[in-house]
Amino acid sequence: MAYVITEDCIACGTCIDECPVEAISEGDIYSIDANNCTECGSCASVCPSEAITKG
Template sequence: MALMIQTNCSACDACLSECPNQAITKGKPYVIDPAKCSECVGFFDEPQCVEMCPIRGCIVPDPAHPRAAA
């Protein structure tokens, strides 16, 4: 499971320090490492990068790394 950052990222830095897994790196757009992103499960109720991102819809589920079926 992982989220991904889309090209409308403004590189505002808000998400960078919020990730409990240090999964986010700077870039244009910023990049989430799918090997590190846990979608914040076990840390927070909601993905912290999504909570912090000022651009609605910028951070979305990565279709290449979906959540395991329940």
């Protein structure tokens, strides 16, 4: 299952640079394109608010 970003997201941008397939989009709450997510977990490991979980 692809990773998802929960409402705990603080839109800090840390996760975007970590995604090797550019599956994360900016916004008030960032989002992950499930079709592009390779489930590597890089984004979740750097999220300071622990807002990224396996969906």
